[in-house]
Amino acid sequence: MAKEKKLVEAITSMETDFAQWYTDVVKKAELIDYSSVKGCMILKPAGYAIWENIQAELDRRFKETGVENVYMPMFIPESLLEKEKDHVEGFAPEVAWVTHGGLNPLQERMCVRPTSETLFCDFYANDIQSYRDLPKVYNQWCSVVRWEKETRPFLRSREFLWQEGHTAHATAEEAEERTQQMLNLYADFCEEVLAMPVIRGRKSDKEKFAGAEATYTIEALMHDGKALQSGTSHNFGDGFAKAFGIQYTDKENKLQYVHQTSWGMTTRLIGAVIMVHGDDSGLVLPPKIAPTQIAVIPIMQKKEGVLDKAYELKERLSDFRVKVDASDKSPGWKFAEQEMRGIPIRIELGPKDIEANQCVIVRRDTREKEVVSLDNVETKAGEILAAMQSEMLERARAHRDAHISEARNYDEFKDAVNNKPGFIKAMWCGDEACEIKIKEDTTATSRCMPLKEEQPISDVCVCCGRPAKKLVYWGKAY
Amino acid sequence: MAKEKKLVEAITSMETDFAQWYTDVVKKAELIDYSSVKGCMILKPAGYAIWENIQAELDRRFKETGVENVYMPMFIPESLLEKEKDHVEGFAPEVAWVTHGGLNPLQERMCVRPTSETLFCDFYANDIQSYRDLPKVYNQWCSVVRWEKETRPFLRSREFLWQEGHTAHATAEEAEERTQQMLNLYADFCEEVLAMPVIRGRKSDKEKFAGAEATYTIEALMHDGKALQSGTSHNFGDGFAKAFGIQYTDKENKLQYVHQTSWGMTTRLIGAVIMVHGDDSGLVLPPKIAPTQIAVIPIMQKKEGVLDKAYELKERLSDFRVKVDASDKSPGWKFAEQEMRGIPIRIELGPKDIEANQCVIVRRDTREKEVVSLDNVETKAGEILAAMQSEMLERARAHRDAHISEARNYDEFKDAVNNKPGFIKAMWCGDEACEIKIKEDTTATSRCMPLKEEQPISDVCVCCGRPAKKLVYWGKAY
Numbered sequence: 001m002a003k004e005k006k007l008v009e010a011i012t013s014m015e016t017d018f019a020q021w022y023t024d025v026v027k028k029a030e031l032i033d034y035s036s037v038k039g040c041m042i043l044k045p046a047g048y049a050i051w052e053n054i055q056a057e058l059d060r061r062f063k064e065t066g067v068e069n070v071y072m073p074m075f076i077p078e079s080l081l082e083k084e085k086d087h088v089e090g091f092a093p094e095v096a097w098v099t100h101g102g103l104n105p106l107q108e109r110m111c112v113r114p115t116s117e118t119l120f121c122d123f124y125a126n127d128i129q130s131y132r133d134l135p136k137v138y139n140q141w142c143s144v145v146r147w148e149k150e151t152r153p154f155l156r157s158r159e160f161l162w163q164e165g166h167t168a169h170a171t172a173e174e175a176e177e178r179t180q181q182m183l184n185l186y187a188d189f190c191e192e193v194l195a196m197p198v199i200r201g202r203k204s205d206k207e208k209f210a211g212a213e214a215t216y217t218i219e220a221l222m223h224d225g226k227a228l229q230s231g232t233s234h235n236f237g238d239g240f241a242k243a244f245g246i247q248y249t250d251k252e253n254k255l256q257y258v259h260q261t262s263w264g265m266t267t268r269l270i271g272a273v274i275m276v277h278g279d280d281s282g283l284v285l286p287p288k289i290a291p292t293q294i295a296v297i298p299i300m301q302k303k304e305g306v307l308d309k310a311y312e313l314k315e316r317l318s319d320f321r322v323k324v325d326a327s328d329k330s331p332g333w334k335f336a337e338q339e340m341r342g343i344p345i346r347i348e349l350g351p352k353d354i355e356a357n358q359c360v361i362v363r364r365d366t367r368e369k370e371v372v373s374l375d376n377v378e379t380k381a382g383e384i385l386a387a388m389q390s391e392m393l394e395r396a397r398a399h400r401d402a403h404i405s406e407a408r409n410y411d412e413f414k415d416a417v418n419n420k421p422g423f424i425k426a427m428w429c430g431d432e433a434c435e436i437k438i439k440e441d442t443t444a445t446s447r448c449m450p451l452k453e454e455q456p457i458s459d460v461c462v463c464c465g466r467p468a469k470k471l472v473y474w475g476k477a478y
Numbered sequence: 479m480a481k482e483k484k485l486v487e488a489i490t491s492m493e494t495d496f497a498q499w500y501t502d503v504v505k506k507a508e509l510i511d512y513s514s515v516k517g518c519m520i521l522k523p524a525g526y527a528i529w530e531n532i533q534a535e536l537d538r539r540f541k542e543t544g545v546e547n548v549y550m551p552m553f554i555p556e557s558l559l560e561k562e563k564d565h566v567e568g569f570a571p572e573v574a575w576v577t578h579g580g581l582n583p584l585q586e587r588m589c590v591r592p593t594s595e596t597l598f599c600d601f602y603a604n605d606i607q608s609y610r611d612l613p614k615v616y617n618q619w620c621s622v623v624r625w626e627k628e629t630r631p632f633l634r635s636r637e638f639l640w641q642e643g644h645t646a647h648a649t650a651e652e653a654e655e656r657t658q659q660m661l662n663l664y665a666d667f668c669e670e671v672l673a674m675p676v677i678r679g680r681k682s683d684k685e686k687f688a689g690a691e692a693t694y695t696i697e698a699l700m701h702d703g704k705a706l707q708s709g710t711s712h713n714f715g716d717g718f719a720k721a722f723g724i725q726y727t728d729k730e731n732k733l734q735y736v737h738q739t740s741w742g743m744t745t746r747l748i749g750a751v752i753m754v755h756g757d758d759s760g761l762v763l764p765p766k767i768a769p770t771q772i773a774v775i776p777i778m779q780k781k782e783g784v785l786d787k788a789y790e791l792k793e794r795l796s797d798f799r800v801k802v803d804a805s806d807k808s809p810g811w812k813f814a815e816q817e818m819r820g821i822p823i824r825i826e827l828g829p830k831d832i833e834a835n836q837c838v839i840v841r842r843d844t845r846e847k848e849v850v851s852l853d854n855v856e857t858k859a860g861e862i863l864a865a866m867q868s869e870m871l872e873r874a875r876a877h878r879d880a881h882i883s884e885a886r887n888y889d890e891f892k893d894a895v896n897n898k899p900g901f902i903k904a905m906w907c908g909d910e911a912c913e914i915k916i917k918e919d920t921t922a923t924s925r926c927m928p929l930k931e932e933q934p935i936s937d938v939c940v941c942c943g944r945p946a947k948k949l950v951y952w953g954k955a956y
Contacts, residue, residue, distance in 0.1 A: 036558055036600050037588065040551035045616070048547050069526050073518035073637055074552075074590075074621060075574075080514055096553075097578040098590065101625040101636075102571050110515065112552075112576065112590070122514050138523070143552060143620070147579035158579075159551055 011340075013280045018224040025274055026153045029283045029341050039151040039158035043267070046341060049291035050270050051161060055141065057193055057288070058163065058265065061185055062139055067165060070138045072119040075110040080118045084243040087117060090210020094147045096158075112145040117211065117236075117262055120166035121244035128258060130249050131170055137178070139165040154271030155228075155478050162266035168246065168258040172237065175259035176214075179235040180451075182263040183216040186231035194269065195286040195392035196220050196276050197400050198230060199423070199473055201448025206432050209262075213237040219447045219473065221400040222275035225421020227447050227475040230272055233263035271478075276396050277365070283342030284365050286392055287385040294322040294381060295338040299331050299350030309354050313347065316378060320385070339364060344388055345381065363388055365395075404473075408458045413474075417442040423475045425454075427468030429461035438463055438474065447473045489818075491758045496702040503752055504631045507761045507819050517629040517636035521745070524819060527769035528748050529639060533619065535671055535766070536641065536743065539663055540617055545643060548616045550597040553588040558596045562721040565595060568688020572625045574636075590623040595689065595714075595740055598644035599722035606736060608727050609648055615656070617643040632749030633706075633956050640744035646724065646736040650715065653737035654692075657713040658929075660741040661694040664709035672747065673764040673870035674698050674754050675878050676708060677901070677951055679926025684910050687740075691715040697925045697951065699878040700753035703899020705925050705953040708750055711741035749956075754874050755843070761820030762843050764870055765863040772800045772859060773816040777809050777828030787832050791825065794856060798863070817842060822866055823859065841866055843873075882951075886936045891952075895920040901953045903932075905946030907939035916941055916952065925951045 011024035026032050031047030043051065059069075075098060082088045095111035113119065124136060141163045151157045165182060169175040183200060190196045198218035208215035212234035220230045240246070241257040250256050277284040287293050294317060298310040307326055314322045323343075325334045331348070338346045348360040359377060361370045365388055372380045403422025407413035416424045424444065428434060435446050449470045461468050489502035504510050509525030521529065537547075553576060560566045573589035591597065602614060619641045629635045643660060647653040661678060668674045676696035686693035690712035698708045719725070719735040728734050755762040765771050772795060776788040785804055792800045801821075803812045809826070816824045826838040835852045839859065843866055850858045881900025885891035894902045902922065906912060913924050927948045939946050 033601065033605065035551050035597070036555060037551040037553045040553065042551070042601055043549035045546035045548055048549050051549075052547065068523035069530065070523055071521035071526050071529075071621075071639060073513050073515040073520070074623070075515045075518065075637070077514060094580050096576045096580075098574045099577045100575040102573065119513070123511065123520055127511065143549075145552070159553070161549060 011280065011282065014223065014278075021278075021280070022271075022275060023153070025278055025282050025340075031270070031274075031283075032153045037158075039148060041153055041157050041159075043161070046291065047270065050273070050285070050289055051267055053289040053291065054193075054269060055163070058189060059141075061189060062163075062165070065137070065181065065185065067137050067139045069140060071140055071142070072113075072116050072123065074113050074142070076113055076116075076118055077108050077110050079108060080122055081111060083118060083121075084211050084240055087211035087240075091115065091146075096145045096147055113142075114144055114146045115262075115264070116140070116144075116164055117166065117240060118244075120262075121240045121246060121260075124168050124258065124260075125244045125246045128168060128246055128248050131251055134168060134170045134248060134258065135174065135178070136168040137165070138167065139163055152271075152478075154267055154274070160267050162264050164264045165262060167261045168241075169260070170248065170250070170256070170258065172259045175237070175261050176235055179214070179216060179233045179261045179263070182261070183218065183231070183233040186233070186263070186265060187218045190218060190220065190230060190269075191393060193286065193288045194273055194276075195288075195389055195396060196230070196272060197393065197397040199448060199450055200452065201450045201473060203232075203448055204432070204435060204446045204472070206435050207446060209234045211236060211239060213239065216451070217448050219423075219475075220272050220276065221403055221422060221475075222272070222478070223278070223399070224275070225403050225476075227423065227473075227477040228268070228272050228275070229447070229477065230269060231263070231265040234261060236260040236262065277392055278342070281336075282340035284392070285342035285344060287344045287389045290342065290344050291321060292323045292341075292343050293320045293345070293385060295334075295343045295346045296322060296324045297331055297334045297338065297346050297348055298324070298326065299348055299353075301326060303351045305354065306349070306351060310349055313349065313359070313374075313377065317381060319378065320381060335362075345384055347377070347381075365392060406457050407462055410463055413438070413444075413462050414442055417444050417476070421476075423447065423473045425457060426462035426472060426474055427456060427458050427460060428470050428472045429464055429466045430469040431461075431464065431466075434461055434463035444474045444476050447475050447477060449473075489758070489760065492701065492756075499756075499758075500749075500753060501631070503756055503760050503818075509748070509752075509761075510631045515636075517626060519631055519635050519637075521639070524769065525748065528751070528763070528767055529745055531767040531769060532671075532747060533641075536667060537619075539667060540641075540643070543615075543659065543663065545615050545617045547618060549618055549620070550591075550594050550601065552591050552620070554591055554594075554596055555586050555588050557586060558600055559589060561596060561599075562689050562718055565689035565718075569593065569624075574623050574625055591620075592622055592624045593740075593742070594618070594620075594622075594642055595644065595718060596722075598740075599718045599724060599738075602646050602736065602738075603722045603724045606646060606724055606726050609729055612646060612648045612726060612736065613652065613656070614646040615643070616645065617641055630749075630956075632745055632752070638745050640742050642742045643740060645739045646719075647738070648726065648728070648734070648736065650737045653715070653739050654713055657692070657694060657711045657739045657741070660739070661696065661709070661711040664711070664741070664743060665696045668696060668698065668708060668747075669871060671764065671766045672751055672754075673766075673867055673874060674708070674750060675871065675875040677926060677928055678930065679928045679951060681710075681926055682906075682910070682913060682924045682950070684913050685924060687712045689714060689717060691717065694929070695926050697901075697953075698750050698754065699881055699900060699953075700750070700956070701756070701877070702753070703881050703954075705901065705951075705955040706746070706750050706753070707925070707955065708747060709741070709743040712739060714738040714740065755870055756820070759814075760818035762870070763820035763822060765822045765867045768820065768822050769799060770801045770819075770821050771798045771823070771863060773812075773821045773824045774800060774802045775809055775812045775816065775824050775826055776802070776804065777826055777831075779804060781829045783832065784827070784829060788827055791827065791837070791852075791855065795859060797856065798859060813840075823862055825855070825859075843870060884935050885940055888941055891916070891922075891940050892920055895922050895954070899954075901925065901951045903935060904940035904950060904952055905934060905936050905938060906948050906950045907942055907944045908947040909939075909942065909944075912939055912941035922952045922954050925953050925955060927951075
């Protein structure tokens with residue numbers, strides 16, 4: 001009973017305290033639990049199952065582009081981490097160090113991978129010899145560790161699950177093409193599967209990845225108007241290749257350095273889904289990644305024939321992921337639970353419905369109710385799920401577009417940061433000093449320079465007034 | 479060219495040096511590479527793809543029995559590891575210790591999980607309150623670390639991939655049932671998918687898992703007559719529950735301890751597949767787990783129409799995992815490569831075949847060649863793959879059965895160890911002293927006490943001559 005009591009307590013409303021709402025949803029939808037290891041989370045079945053669906057769909061899309069999966073060790077010897085200067089500076093302050101193996105101190109300490117560029121480079125240096133060995137388009141699914149000081153479920157934790165792709169190419173052009181290909185794959189995935197629109201852009205030098213020549217990013221907007229970096233793709237040029245000596249013999253028998261990329265997405269995406277689609281009743285999952293798409297909830301289930309009919313319905317709906325909730329809780333309780341967990345549709349089915357050869361379908365996002373004949377429930381359920389998937393994207397896009405403001409001078413910029421949650425479009429001179437000043441003054445950061453061509457909104461930098469070079473999306477971010 | 483030269487060198491023959499043959503196959507079939515991290519391996523695409531197939535099929539079978547996947551942190555605080563006495567004694571000497579996070583020493587050091595009983599118990603202690611919360615049937619796919627001194631690809635490495643199931647039940651009976659259910663699932667998987675017969679048995683107290691009341695095992699026999707423990711399932715009774723305080727309120731509102739199990743299988747299975755099925759030309763993969771099931775190898779591929787026809791054939795064979803080898807190597811070279819990699823069948827297709835509306839199918843295990851009309855190549859390929867799968871199991875079973883000897887006294891036992899590679903059936907008094915003596919004298923260990931009832935082969939212990947209690951399978955093991 002203690003447990004039931006916990007669930008019926010209303011969750012904090014989004015408007016009252018968005019951060020608390022988020023934490024409540026994460027806990028009460030049973031996605032995550034805190035562990036005895038500070039800053040590390042436990043992914044419970046409902047949370048991990050979302051990741052499994054994300055993983056399956058991403059992996060399928062990767063493989064269509066020729067990606068092959070591999071697995072590298074989780075440890076990086078200190079000397080290996082130090083081989084690329086920018087990279088080690090970026091990561092060394094936040095890694096976990098292994099110093100003992102069994103009862104003995106190690107000769108050289110090793111960190112738990114915060115990312116695996118160095119391991120892949122070390123491998124490629126041996127494995128790549130000829131142009132025939134290229135391209136290498138490898139990926140791994142694993143967890144990485146970054147010793148963050150402040151953590152939040154899904155968004156920032158000391159250990160998190162992700163995929164990291166690491167590729168090596170003969171030419172700079174091919175590497176750039178792969179970098180952008182993966183960014184677009186990520187963006188399409190977010191829109192088509194997570195129903196989450198994103199801005200595709202390039203990071204400023206200040207915000208780019210440690211060791212990269214160029215970092216591309218997709219930036220999504222959360223319900224509270226804060227941005228979330230949702231996936232990144234990096235072009236390393238031949239920097240790592242030179243640091244690690246990754247060379248191949250070309251067709252003219254000359255030694256050349258390879259050009260490399262890396263790209264990754266993480267369980268952070270689950271945080272994004274929560275904050276883009278959730279509401280005051282809990283989670284709302286896009287049908288395509290919902291572990292359970294349909295909850296069949298019998299009414300007066302003790303009446304003869306009701307449960308049988310519910311299971312019969314489940315059988316008939318075998319094209320979808322369906323669960324019958326036959327627990328001894330009340331229907332109202334089951335409805336609340338289905339809503340909290342974000343199950344896209346529920347089907348209510350009681351003795352009277354059965355008599356009338358019908359059922360009631362309720363959509364999670366809009367709460368629209370529809371009485372549906374049992375004769376065409378499969379078709380109808382499919383239609384509703386498809387409509388929900390596409391309308392969720394449209395709604396999120398409308399929300400995002402309604403939360404993009406423009407700032408032509410620093411006053412407008414500060415006003416926007418304070419009063420207009422969302423992205424701020426503003427021009428920038430290209431000088432890192434302005435980025436730093438803006439961040440210090442307003443906490444907003446440069447999110448990206450959009451890849452899609454956009455009209456400049458003024459000629460001068462929003463911060464310093466010097467001639468502008470780039471249009472930038474700015475915003476507070478997770 | 480350097481690379482090609484490496485491949486054409488014949489691998490060591492199995493009879494000459496089985497260990498070297500194994501290492502050669504692992505390297506030349508491109509399953510694994512050594513890394514800069516001593517004792518840790520790199521799983522290359524051909525190796526990892528086998529694991530993906532194993533994983534997909536096991537995961538499907540798990541979920542049919544109600545298993546849910548989760549993810550626990552990779553770190554275990556020292557105090558948590560120490561909570562169960564036998565368990566910590568078993569694992570503490572071989573774990574990797576993390577002592578620093580970022581630039582600061584940790585207040586309490588943590589080990590990288592060697593297995594996750596303690597983490598699951600810590601979680602269950604909070605998560606389980608009522609009989610309604612039971613059973614918990616959780617599993618995770620991850621890597622674990624054990625600081626082994628001697629390592630061998632797939633068989634023993636400092637980090638390896640596995641799945642670990644951890645369950646909690648209301649009653650001892652239910653826990654015992656789940657323990658055996660998973661052991662049988664493992665055994666069926668090995669036989670039906672890996673074409674590898676196993677002996678299902680129970681470990682002696684000496685050989686059981688640290689902290690378990692009972693450990694069940696499946697033991698397979700490698701081509702060289704050594705045993706390989708291929709999967710284990712443990713019943714913990716309420717030992718961990720008492721150490722961690724995992725209690726639930728039963729229907730009579732009384733506090734009870736849960737009963738727990740755990741069970742795991744690892745990438746070691748890939749080593750088993752290599753050593754059960756491989757031959758002097760390399761790997762032989764059971765069709766069900768082969769990443770590529772059919773290699774289409776065009777002959778005279780520069781002739782017009784040949785490559786087109788090869789790709790057309792691939793399309794038609796879309797029920798299978800097919801690759802066309804259109805590289806600029808010679809057909810003979812491609813055959814050797816397909817054999818080394820253990821691809822179950824190759825289809826040779828040249829201009830003359832095309833003219834005659836036929837192709838040549840060659841089976842990897844028996845090397846049987848068959849000329850097949852292109853009109854029914856799909857059916858024929860399916861039949862050959864199915865035949866290969868079942869005959870591989872039959873052959874492995876015949877080999878295993880031909881390598882089981884019986885020993886009625888210690889002389890017979892020592893003779894068997896020295897001269898009859900394989901399992902040795904012999905009676906045992908149940909005293910650990912005899913197990914230790916046998917191991918010291920012969921290096922053979924007790925593999926298991928078979929679950930299937932077998933006739934006793936004598937009344938007395940093969941070692942001490944006292945009354946026998948159990949029939950035991952003994953053997954040298956990996």
